[in-house]
Structure formats: C-alpha cells, structure tokens
Amino acid sequence: MAHVNPHFQQLPGSYLFSEIARRTAAFKEANPDAPLIRMGIGDVTQPLAPAVVAAMHAAVDDLAAPESFHGYGPEQGYGFLRDAIAEHDFAARNINVSADEIFISDGAKSDCGNIGDIFSLDAKVAVCDPVYPVYVDSNAMAGRAGDWDAAAECWTNIYYMPTVPENNFVPALPDEPVDLVYLCSPNNPTGTVLSRADLEKWVRWANEHDAVILFDAAYERFVTEEDVPRSIYEIEGARTCAIEFRSFSKTAGFTGARCGYTVVPKDLVRDGQSLRDMWNRRQCTKFNGASYVIQRGAAAVYTPEGERQVEATLDVYRGNARVICEGLKRAGFSVWGGVNSPYIWCATPEGMGSWEFFDLLLNELAIVTTPGAGFGPAGEGFIRLTAFNTPEATQEAITRIQTRFA
Amino acid sequence: MAHVNPHFQQLPGSYLFSEIARRTAAFKEANPDAPLIRMGIGDVTQPLAPAVVAAMHAAVDDLAAPESFHGYGPEQGYGFLRDAIAEHDFAARNINVSADEIFISDGAKSDCGNIGDIFSLDAKVAVCDPVYPVYVDSNAMAGRAGDWDAAAECWTNIYYMPTVPENNFVPALPDEPVDLVYLCSPNNPTGTVLSRADLEKWVRWANEHDAVILFDAAYERFVTEEDVPRSIYEIEGARTCAIEFRSFSKTAGFTGARCGYTVVPKDLVRDGQSLRDMWNRRQCTKFNGASYVIQRGAAAVYTPEGERQVEATLDVYRGNARVICEGLKRAGFSVWGGVNSPYIWCATPEGMGSWEFFDLLLNELAIVTTPGAGFGPAGEGFIRLTAFNTPEATQEAITRIQTRFA
Numbered sequence: 001m002a003h004v005n006p007h008f009q010q011l012p013g014s015y016l017f018s019e020i021a022r023r024t025a026a027f028k029e030a031n032p033d034a035p036l037i038r039m040g041i042g043d044v045t046q047p048l049a050p051a052v053v054a055a056m057h058a059a060v061d062d063l064a065a066p067e068s069f070h071g072y073g074p075e076q077g078y079g080f081l082r083d084a085i086a087e088h089d090f091a092a093r094n095i096n097v098s099a100d101e102i103f104i105s106d107g108a109k110s111d112c113g114n115i116g117d118i119f120s121l122d123a124k125v126a127v128c129d130p131v132y133p134v135y136v137d138s139n140a141m142a143g144r145a146g147d148w149d150a151a152a153e154c155w156t157n158i159y160y161m162p163t164v165p166e167n168n169f170v171p172a173l174p175d176e177p178v179d180l181v182y183l184c185s186p187n188n189p190t191g192t193v194l195s196r197a198d199l200e201k202w203v204r205w206a207n208e209h210d211a212v213i214l215f216d217a218a219y220e221r222f223v224t225e226e227d228v229p230r231s232i233y234e235i236e237g238a239r240t241c242a243i244e245f246r247s248f249s250k251t252a253g254f255t256g257a258r259c260g261y262t263v264v265p266k267d268l269v270r271d272g273q274s275l276r277d278m279w280n281r282r283q284c285t286k287f288n289g290a291s292y293v294i295q296r297g298a299a300a301v302y303t304p305e306g307e308r309q310v311e312a313t314l315d316v317y318r319g320n321a322r323v324i325c326e327g328l329k330r331a332g333f334s335v336w337g338g339v340n341s342p343y344i345w346c347a348t349p350e351g352m353g354s355w356e357f358f359d360l361l362l363n364e365l366a367i368v369t370t371p372g373a374g375f376g377p378a379g380e381g382f383i384r385l386t387a388f389n390t391p392e393a394t395q396e397a398i399t400r401i402q403t404r405f406a
Numbered sequence: 407m408a409h410v411n412p413h414f415q416q417l418p419g420s421y422l423f424s425e426i427a428r429r430t431a432a433f434k435e436a437n438p439d440a441p442l443i444r445m446g447i448g449d450v451t452q453p454l455a456p457a458v459v460a461a462m463h464a465a466v467d468d469l470a471a472p473e474s475f476h477g478y479g480p481e482q483g484y485g486f487l488r489d490a491i492a493e494h495d496f497a498a499r500n501i502n503v504s505a506d507e508i509f510i511s512d513g514a515k516s517d518c519g520n521i522g523d524i525f526s527l528d529a530k531v532a533v534c535d536p537v538y539p540v541y542v543d544s545n546a547m548a549g550r551a552g553d554w555d556a557a558a559e560c561w562t563n564i565y566y567m568p569t570v571p572e573n574n575f576v577p578a579l580p581d582e583p584v585d586l587v588y589l590c591s592p593n594n595p596t597g598t599v600l601s602r603a604d605l606e607k608w609v610r611w612a613n614e615h616d617a618v619i620l621f622d623a624a625y626e627r628f629v630t631e632e633d634v635p636r637s638i639y640e641i642e643g644a645r646t647c648a649i650e651f652r653s654f655s656k657t658a659g660f661t662g663a664r665c666g667y668t669v670v671p672k673d674l675v676r677d678g679q680s681l682r683d684m685w686n687r688r689q690c691t692k693f694n695g696a697s698y699v700i701q702r703g704a705a706a707v708y709t710p711e712g713e714r715q716v717e718a719t720l721d722v723y724r725g726n727a728r729v730i731c732e733g734l735k736r737a738g739f740s741v742w743g744g745v746n747s748p749y750i751w752c753a754t755p756e757g758m759g760s761w762e763f764f765d766l767l768l769n770e771l772a773i774v775t776t777p778g779a780g781f782g783p784a785g786e787g788f789i790r791l792t793a794f795n796t797p798e799a800t801q802e803a804i805t806r807i808q809t810r811f812a
Contacts, residue, residue, distance in 0.1 A: 002618040003525070003528075003529060003677055004676050005684070008679070008684050008687060009679065011687065041478075043478045045475065045477070056699065063454045064454055064456070071450055072661045106512050110693055113693070114692060117411065117547060119410060120409035120411055134691060138691055141691065179409070211407070256476040256477050256695075257469060271412075273415065285519060286516060287515065290664070292664075293697075
C-alpha cells in the first residue's frame, strides 16, 4: 500500500498569483477598455540579446548535422559555459570560484528547490519574512517546516527573521540554533540589499555555528552601489559556509529559455562530507544537464557584444526602477529597493492593508501590483512593484499614481 | 550546525561509465590508430529532424522580438505541447490520457529522480535486476533503500526482482509487501519487453495492493510487435495505479536538447490525495517549466513532416538493432532485446565474466560495450550493446565479432 508524502497535505494553497490573476480578470471583464499596466509579476519583457539569439541559432544548427550533433552533455554543464562564468562572474572580480565548483542548471528555482536533498531532514531552517515562497515550500514538502499555523500564517518549525523598515531590512542574527539560512540580496520581494558589513556578520556567524548560508544572488546584476557585494564569495570565509544561486533569468532575459547555476565551493564541508561532491552526486543522479542550445545562448552573455547588449537591456529596467522609486517618493510614499534591484517595496497609505491598496490601484488606476502580505506576515502594509515593463508603461503608471495621490 | 543527508554516504561510487571511459582511454593510448567503435553508452548520434530544427529556430526568433517574446511559461508545460501529446501519443491510439494529466519536463531522468518527492519516505521500493541505476540511487538518497551491502551489491531495503533468461525477463510478482514498483518496458538495459498479459498481471496486482507502478516508457517508439503495449494506460485499470515517464531523447534525438514528460492520471489517489495534484504542486514549487525553445521543437515531432522524419531516423536505429541481433546470433551468441528496443543484451561466452568479455571486445576488436554487471548482480554474464551508432560502424563491429568468434 503506497502512502503519500504527508507533508504536502499541510501546504497552504499558493493563492497569491492566482488570486491576483482572478481579481485582474474580473477588473478586465468589467472594464474591457481600461489600459491595464502590469507591474505585478517578476517576469522580463525585453527580448534576448542579439548575441544570445545568434548563439542559440548556431547551437540549433549544431544539432541539425551529424558531425556537430551534441547528445548527452555533462550533468554539471558544459566546460565552455562553466569556464566563461568562472572567468567573467568571478575571476574578473577577484573572487575565488573555480569552474568545477559551478553547476549549470535549468534555472535557480530548480536549484533552490532541490538543494535540500543534500541536507539532513531535521535541519532547522531560517528565512526572512517577507520571503520568496520556494525556500519555505520546498522545506515544508521535505518535512523540515513542522506544522502550518493558519492563524499566524507561519510554520511552527521555521525560524522567521522579519525584514522591515525598523531594522533597515537586515535580518538579525538568530537567537536560537539554526542550521540553514536563506538570504536573498538584492532581495525578492523587498528590493533591499545586504551591505558588505551585513554579509561579513552573517558569514562570521555561519562559520562559528557550522551553519550553511543558502545565498540567492539571482538579482546581482542590478547592483549599482559600491558597498553591495554581488557575490557572497566577496566576503572572506564564505567558501566554508555558503552556497550561491545565480540565474540568467533577470540578468539576460532567460525566464522562458531557462538557465541558472549554483556554486558549491570545495571548502564547504559538513559532517566530514564535501557538499560540492554531494551536490555533484545529486545532479548526476537526478538531472541530465541543461539544454545544449540554452547553454550556448548563456555563454554568449559573456562575449563582448553579449555583455554590451545585456547591459543595455538592464539599463532599461534600471531606468524603470528609478522612475518608480522617485515617482512614488514625489507622490508621498515611503519606498525601498529599486536602486540595486528591479523590485520596489512601497508602504501602503496609512491604515490601508496590502490587498486593499492592491485593489485601489487595480480598480481606480488599472495598475497591477503584488500585495506584500502574499510574501509573509511581515509583508502586510506593503506592495511590490516591478521594473520589468516598458519605459512608456512604467512612466504612465507612475503618472497615474502621482495624479491620484497628489 | 548543519548536518548533511546521511544517506549519501552509503552510495557506492557510480563507477560503471567512468570505469568504461578509463579502460577505453587506456586502450586508445596504447593503440592510437585502432578504429574504435562505440556501442556502450545509450546516446543517440543522428541529428534532430529538420521539422524540429525549423521549429527551434522559429522559437529562438520568437524570443528575439518583444511582441513574440515568451517569459515564464506554465510549470506544467505549454498547452501547444501537452495538447499535441494528448492527441498523438494517446487519443490517436485510443488511450485515455488528457492534456492536464501530462507534465512536460527537461527530461525523464529528472522526473524519475524527483517523483519520490510525493511518496512517503518509508515506502518499500521494488526494482528489476539488472536495472537503470537512477531508480535505485534516487531512493537510496531519500533513505528508502536501507543499507548498502557491498558483498551482495544490493541495498538491504530494496526488493530486487531478477529478470533473467530463466523467467524470460519478466519480473515475478512480489511475495512480500511492496509499495512502489519501477517497471521499464522496453527495458533498459536488457532490451526485452513486457507483453500485454504481463502488464495486465502487474496492474491487477498493483490495484489489489494499492501499490503504485512507476512505468518508464522512454523507449516506447521502438516497439514493433503488436502484443507489446507502448503505454501502460493501454491496460485497463492502469489509471488507478500507474505513473508513466516518457522522453523525447531516444525517440527524437533530444538527449542534448532535453525534453520529456510524465503522466499522472487524475484517477490515481492514495491516502485520499490526488497524486496528479501532488505532482503539480511539486513541479510548481521546485521547477519553472521546460525551455520554450525546446518545447516548440518537441511539438514539431507531432507534425506530419516531423513524424515522418523522426520515423526515418528511428528506422536507422531499428535497422542497426536488427544487424546486431542477427549478427550476434549467427556468431553463436545468445541474445535478447533489439526487436522492440535499441538495446541488445548478449550472454558472454561460457564461463566469461561481463567485465572480462568487455575487455576482450575492447582490446581485441576495438569495440566498446557495457558490462551487464554494472546494472546489478543479475546482469553478470551479459553485455549490453546499443543500436545508436551509424549503420556502417554497426555493421563493421558485427563483422569483427563474427570473424573473431566464427
């Protein structure tokens, strides 16, 4: 008699984006001609860079002829991509990460979700609140989260670290034993960052406690400020306590193409085991490598033209973020993020809940955002706006908000 | 203090293909001019079908322009591909599987490896011996396999079902309680198949015992005989007891492009939970959909030109399989498989171990095969040959064997 994984039954419905979609659809039905502007979901809108497109076409042609055909590739990813990453994302920035510590995948969400495979099931997990739901849900599925407390909207065995204006969105070090800590900087959803000093504090703490930091750097290419590390390995000591997740999704428009990578340093050892070797074994057993076509496209991001084209697209999003930040501030709102991030975290007007403000923006201004409460209890009182629309739509949305709240 | 998953430490090294590579490299170094023929690894050699290539190029172009750009796709796969599969792989063959029971992925290996996420950790697992190692290793990592018994080369808590000439390679029904049963037909590595009557027996048993069959149909397109089901859902009752894995790897040359799918019927319920809904939740949480480019390519397999071109390539491999089968028989060997499969299972000469025969073929004839012992204890005394080389190389290999063993 086959029994199911009992931990799935406690998962609360993931209603956030479906509820947003439902309310948006209802609005559109009632107002078919309203010029809707979507600033809710964190998906890119600009096309792939021409250098990436050319590389993908060439790779498809490789698969079209017997002499250039590629069958099974290395589970860890092709050398041409691992080497390019090691050189451009790390060596060029004086960061010590070698190609054989880099594991290419079909995206950071897969890696964030699967990394738990290499850890003990009784590991105590810490996350920020608000938080990207994958960290929590994947651990809940594995049984690490305890029970779902519907009233408090939290899991009994997860250690939550509120990140709010009062602490400048920097999580405090845990005051009880914690084994795995998810940190995301630049942060989804708040758009805030951890400074060099913040990360030094966390790395010191993790090494002292033999904890492991799971560092999500999916948005690192949006960092513009000097003092903000783009990789946790810029911090001394991180190689013995941190795993880092990277993505081509937001940096190079790969949300639909799918490619990311994970760094597991050889110096990271727990219980006498190399976590790099464990992740390698996990990937070799349960993954068969990312698509050759897509890896070739990702490698083109590191060519001179690719770099230039990708930066030009990022500048569009960075410009949008600036427009949103400054526009909301001028309209009297308190906002965070947007400087080193495509996300802007905006406090709701006094006394207004995040779903209430979401509804106001949708129904009065035809703007779709994301209510902060969807990311956790400490997200209540905020909404998230994204910089991934066109400059024209972004400017129009901000004009509408400024007019309404002038 | 973070602890690792303790079950990884018991995993024996996966030495099979690396040991083959090592011995092959040593041979090549000693014999740089020897005309090596590779019939070991199960990887395709023929290029993608022109219809698939054209669809991938068009999809890359979609990603190159803002109006046709595709960002995040559905985690379950695009409707255009799920619908094409439902129509061509199932409805056209009078098999009851609907599009919303089909989950597109980056390959069957990922799905076979990840499916355990939805089952209880104390499920008792049954596998055939010899066996595709992913079934065993993924369960060992999850802690379902017990301890590794190095002397017996088996896990203490896995139920092994020998498939050998004596039982015509049909596993006997378990004589003790078993919850999850992996069946692979056409089989890797033996190349043998389960008949309709065999599968009816298994489906009846699974329904009677509330067990779940994990049916790996990655090689179904190689089935040529009438009485051999290409899907377990051809069997009445399978919708309440079976999950099926499919792949575009061998059928359409996608080993490097990466695409597969898994069918979880809505009628499959255990502990009152829909396994389809659980798998959907697992994929939504830990996967972000297969690449748009690759899904477009996979959909082209179902166009009239795609079907015709794919069949033409499959005919090359089918022809190779026939040449290997008949050639080995004429040389006096006992062989199985090859009729409904790209794999040929060949008994070693009297008294010769599978590594010994591997070495003989490599060192005397410059032919690379796979020793059966690498797939489990019951694989000792056999080697596996694959039909994925060119017709010329395949014929040449068989000629060498016939000359040597005439």
